[in-house]
Amino acid sequence: MKKGYALQAPDGVRKAVAGFLKTCLDKDVFDAVLVCVRSGSACSYVLVQEPSFLDTADCLPPVMPVQGGKAVMSFTRHGKGMRIGALLRPCEIRAAVELSKLQQTVPENISFISMDCEGVIPLSDWLSDPEAAGAADGSGVRELCSICEQFSFCEDDPVGKADLHIATMGVAKDRALLVPVSARGDEILQKLDLTPGEETTGWVEEVEKLRKKRREAREESFAELRKRVCGLDALSEVFGRCLECHACRTACPICYCRVCFAGSEPAGDAAVDYVRRAERLGGSCCLPEQLLFHLGRMSHMSLSCVSCGMCEDVCPVDIPVGSIFSMVGQATQGLFDYVPGRSAEADLPLKKFVLDELEDVED
Amino acid sequence: MKLLTIDKEPNEAVRDLLGSLLSEGKAAGVLCLTREGDSGAVRYGLITDPERLGEAVPFYPAMPNNAGKLLSAMTLRGAAGDPIAAVVRPCELRAFIEVLKRQQGDGANIITVSSTCPGVLPLKRLVRGGEADLVENYWSAAAQVEPSPDIRQACRACRHFVPGSADFVVDLAGRADLKERTRVFAASEKALSLCEGVEAESGEAELESAEIGKIREARSRVAEESDAETGSKASGLSGIVDFFASCVACRACRTVCPICYCRRCDFEAPYWEYGPRDVETNLRKRGAVRVPPGTVNFHVGRLLHMGLSCVGCGMCTDVCPVDIPVSDLFSNTGASVQELFGYEPGRDAEEKIPITTFEENELSEVER
Numbered sequence: 173m174k175k176g177y178a179l180q181a182p183d184g185v186r187k188a189v190a191g192f193l194k195t196c197l198d199k200d201v202f203d204a205v206l207v208c209v210r211s212g213s214a215c216s217y218v219l220v221q222e223p224s225f226l227d228t229a230d231c232l233p234p235v236m237p238v239q240g241g242k243a244v245m246s247f248t249r250h251g252k253g254m255r256i257g258a259l260l261r262p263c264e265i266r267a268a269v270e271l272s273k274l275q276q277t278v279p280e281n282i283s284f285i286s287m288d289c290e291g292v293i294p295l296s297d298w299l300s301d302p303e304a305a306g307a308a309d310g311s312g313v314r315e316l317c318s319i320c321e322q323f324s325f326c327e328d329d330p331v332g333k334a335d336l337h338i339a340t341m342g343v344a345k346d347r348a349l350l351v352p353v354s355a356r357g358d359e360i361l362q363k364l365d366l367t368p369g370e371e372t373t374g375w376v377e378e379v380e381k382l383r384k385k386r387r388e389a390r391e392e393s394f395a396e397l398r399k400r401v402c403g404l405d406a407l408s409e410v411f412g413r414c415l416e417c418h419a420c421r422t423a424c425p426i427c428y429c430r431v432c433f434a435g436s437e438p439a440g441d442a443a444v445d446y447v448r449r450a451e452r453l454g455g456s457c458c459l460p461e462q463l464l465f466h467l468g469r470m471s472h473m474s475l476s477c478v479s480c481g482m483c484e485d486v487c488p489v490d491i492p493v494g495s496i497f498s499m500v501g502q503a504t505q506g507l508f509d510y511v512p513g514r515s516a517e518a519d520l521p522l523k524k525f526v527l528d529e530l531e532d533v534e535d
Numbered sequence: 536m537k538l539l540t541i542d543k544e545p546n547e548a549v550r551d552l553l554g555s556l557l558s559e560g561k562a563a564g565v566l567c568l569t570r571e572g573d574s575g576a577v578r579y580g581l582i583t584d585p586e587r588l589g590e591a592v593p594f595y596p597a598m599p600n601n602a603g604k605l606l607s608a609m610t611l612r613g614a615a616g617d618p619i620a621a622v623v624r625p626c627e628l629r630a631f632i633e634v635l636k637r638q639q640g641d642g643a644n645i646i647t648v649s650s651t652c653p654g655v656l657p658l659k660r661l662v663r664g665g666e667a668d669l670v671e672n673y674w675s676a677a678a679q680v681e682p683s684p685d686i687r688q689a690c691r692a693c694r695h696f697v698p699g700s701a702d703f704v705v706d707l708a709g710r711a712d713l714k715e716r717t718r719v720f721a722a723s724e725k726a727l728s729l730c731e732g733v734e735a736e737s738g739e740a741e742l743e744s745a746e747i748g749k750i751r752e753a754r755s756r757v758a759e760e761s762d763a764e765t766g767s768k769a770s771g772l773s774g775i776v777d778f779f780a781s782c783v784a785c786r787a788c789r790t791v792c793p794i795c796y797c798r799r800c801d802f803e804a805p806y807w808e809y810g811p812r813d814v815e816t817n818l819r820k821r822g823a824v825r826v827p828p829g830t831v832n833f834h835v836g837r838l839l840h841m842g843l844s845c846v847g848c849g850m851c852t853d854v855c856p857v858d859i860p861v862s863d864l865f866s867n868t869g870a871s872v873q874e875l876f877g878y879e880p881g882r883d884a885e886e887k888i889p890i891t892t893f894e895e896n897e898l899s900e901v902e903r
Contacts, residue, residue: 204818206826214780219814222822237783237857238827246809246827253811254818295856296659299781412576413662415599417854419787430803442612443619446581447564454584458566458605486785486856489599489662 173376174326176339176349177361177368185340185348186232189259189287192350194226196257201363202283203254206243207231213302217243219256232259234305234313236292239482241267241425245277252280257360261289262322262334263480266513267425269333270476273520276428283356286334288324288341288379291317295485316481316494319390321383325353326376333516336360342378349375394499401496407463410496413489414462420483420493426473433472434465466493470500475521476512477501536742537721539735545705548717549593549622549648552703555732556620557585562646563617566602566609567593577661579605581619593622593648594707596673596686598655601793601850603630607640614641622648624655625698626848629881630793632700633844636888639796646729649701651708651747653677654690658853678711680749682757689849689862692758694751697742699882702726709746758867765863775831778864781857782830788851788861794841801840802833838865843889844880845869 181188193205197220204221210233217238220226240260245268247253260268265284271277291313298305305312317323325337335357339349349370352358361368401407418434421427441449441460450456477497484494505512507530508521541548549567556562569580569590578599582588602623609615623631628649635642653676656669669685676683682691690696698704702725706718720742721730769778789795801807809817809828817824847866855861873879875898876889 204814211780216780216825217827218823218825219818220823221818225823237781243826247811247814249808250805250810253814295783296858299858409575413578413599415658415791415854417787418790419785419854419856422786423783430805431799436798440608440611443609443615446609447583447615447617447619450564450581450583453587455569455580455582455587455590457569458579458581458609459600486783486787488658488787488854488856 173372174351174353175368176351176370176372176375177366178370179338179348179350181345181347185338186230188348189338190226190229190231193220193231193257193259194223195364196360197221197223197226199364201255201360202257204256206240206256206258206260208233208235208237208240208259210235213299215298219247234290234293235295235298236261236264236480236482236485237295239267239423239425239480240264241271241277241478242423244268244279244282245271245425245428248277248279248282250278252278255281255283257283257285259285259287259338261292261480262286262324263289263320263478263513264425265334266322266478267476267480269513269516270426270478270520271428272516273523274426274428274476279516283335283360284333285336285338286325286353287338289317289320291320291323292481314481314485314494315393315492316479316484316498319386319393320479321386321390322479323382323386324379326351326372326379333513339372339375341382342374342376393495394502397492397495397499404463411463411466411491412457414459414466414491415489416459416462416465417488418465419486419488421469423482423486424469424473425478425480425482426476427469433468434461470497474501474504475508475510477505478512536740537727537730538738538740539719539721539730539733540738541717541719541733541735542715543717544714545594545650545707545717546592548719549705550588550591552648552719552730552733553582553591553593553620553622554585554588556618556646556729557583557588559732561618561729561732562620563615565591565620565622566605567591567622567648568595568597568599570595594650594705596654596656596670597658597661598624598627598848598850598853599658601630601791601848602627603632603634603846604791604793606631606642606645607634607793607796610640610642610645614643615645618644618646620646620648623701624652624848625649625696625701626652626693626846626881627793628698628701629695629846630844630848632881632884633794633846633888634796635884636844637796642884646703646725647698647701648703648705649698650705651698651742652690652693652696653708654682654686654693654696655849656685657687660685674713677707678709678713680709680746680753682750682754687849687853687862688761688860689847689852689866692754692761692866693847694754694758695847695879695881696750696754697747698722700884702729704742706742709744709750761863762867765860765867769864772831775835779830779834779859781859782834783857784827784830784833785856786833787854787856789837791850791854792837792841793846793848793850794844795837802829802836807832834861838868841865842869842872843876843878845873846880
């Protein structure tokens, strides 16, 4: 089992991590670091090159304003650049890895620093009262966070391509363990003269315990959800108040298309089609693609869905998009034994042809 | 103007009007807000069978989509072959007229049923509970001169709530007797020929009344206050940066905007994106850079592109996941620029959008 380096955190983990990132800049481990920063009630990802910025930056607020994978894409879409240490939640790293397989990020010079993720507070709760938001016991988080099993890693086959991991669960409150995951992670600690000497058994046990709880919660949650969305009528009802604002799509880290199939030239009806459709039943909704948009998007990105929940968070009418997409993602990914973002080498299922496959759906 | 007085509340009265249009074959379909049962989603629907008019809730106080945008989408490939009656609020109608000027649809064969509009409730408030109370309070407040505190801020500040070019106008704003009686103006030649089948007391009256005047004044006061507040909040570059600080770049504001019709928005173009050189340069200059970049660029850019036609409907604020009052800024800035040219979006289908006309002697006050 890997050992970790004990990062002292007398003023709390968030400050200690900010200090660690600063040290990385001071000691030229990275040219810049990516970290989520809070300013008032606004939170955003910031690429930091000037170390003194981290002296006062309020890092790691318990919100996800933008999916970190998308943030990474925003500065690596057009080629690799400087050496960047990116502090991200596990689902954000997994999204960045998926995007690299889709040729939308060039992650060569990015070192991924992951962390034990307690989940994030929904944006609307955060906005209504940033100070009070989120219950102390972690129960005020996004629905998908509350049923997430991939909030950490501690297996020999890590879930997510992190280089370094910050362990806090099952660890004393006045410290965090820096656990090197990859060879690059080892190099980072070496360059900083930090030797991982702490046992991590406590951490591993805590993570396994929470994983089991989350797995059960997930099964329960999806069993309920399945009933709500089973069949076309039920699905139509759940998506009935969708405005087609497409915020879910734009916030999704996997949806990278600049021109989406929805709202593109070929997808659009003439007036006579609207009337004919309405005449079939005497009346119909004026958003003819309302359900098709979601099913289409699902069929396009489901295999890479990392269940981050951004989609659900930005929906102005509180449709449980994330939960539905996550549930379907679990099933589609399960068909191919594929875990999005686990490995940069594992092919996207649709890109790989296997002769003997999916026999159970053959005639 | 011809006035029909129907002894029913507005939703029912207009159902009767729409029903007569359908059953007399004067319209092939009617577009209005619909709801299945008491708890179904309220959304725009197209009804062709008069039997299904029970689902029509034409004046339900919500705007899930700007209907002008829906009419544009529906007629983009050509005009409606048979007449379609559409119940639209003044700003939705004005938005439709603005995009028609941009070749984004065809107004032929559309029968417009608008209203003197008491505003709409914000979607998030309706979705998050207390709907029944909100709707009940809405109708009591609609009878008042002062705008309801519950409706969209855009509505509270709206001075264009009397439609200028609709066929029918249902008089809602400021009316205290809406539970018993609905007044419908037949405001065009087309409307006069269409309303023969409706059971109503017929007479003549003016649409513009003293009551309407008072409401307009009250809303103007709200607009002035709101403009001053937004003006100081969003003042200068740092003000604008602060205003949009929480923006998560979801683009919902653009997608629901009736004026933003571009299939490929300029701000999604690759040339705005950061390459390694841009990252390097910006980091060197600024020390720290927010990513994804371009938050303020997008909003200011969008404002530049559509501000002249902004009808102040408030869809943008309504859908923002981080409650940025986009409409406050866009609507008031739009209005300032419109004022420069004496232009009012949606007032007249023949009135050209200012940037499409060249005047040699213009804006001399900004010349050196």
